[in-house]
Amino acid sequence: GENVEQHPSTLSVQEGDSAVIKCTYSDSASNYFPWYKQELGKRPQLIIDIRSNVGEKKDQRIAVTLNKTAKHFSLHITETQPEDSAVYFCAASIGGGADGLTFGKGTHLIIQP
């Protein structure tokens, strides 16, 4: 089955700097790659996603890039703010948005004031 690796496990950046979280996947049939943000004690929230027919997608300060050949995708957050502090999860699925997702282990992003 699919395996998703996520790095780093913890990332500390200064407020205003950029943060990059990287994930790799194993199944070349995967075609949907969402990113979730989970604050302490809350449910994961979908923040951005990308499909395999697109190389990059941007939404304000966040962007996701996908390299199908290398089977890796990344989350980029620019101009980080204290409210960006959370655990971020990448995920992958084969069938699209409705199919079961395989998640990475998460990245704890810490924004230093």
Added chain:
Amino acid sequence: DAGVTQSPTHLIKTRGQQVTLRCSPKSGHDTVSWYQQALGQGPQFIFQYYEEEERQRGNFPDRFSGHQFPNYSSELNVNALLLGDSALYLCASSLVSAAQGSGFGQGTRLTVV
């Protein structure tokens, strides 16, 4: 996603007991997926129900079973509870044809003692 509701929010059970968790999907959605999130880990896909049948299943033992009702709501049943079943159980709903992933309910925190 505010539209997905789960009950109960918290539950404490004893080893060996059985538990039933419930999920009501967002209005208009026909597919329900269940995930287990252990502390400090990413969510793991348990199974998905569509048209009252199990459509996909992750790597979970037969102690985990489910059901979907004609109104699309769903139950997750876990038999012979183990301490390791302690986790946050998340439900997500979508349309089976969805291009984008759906949001999660607020989850049920299960503690097995």
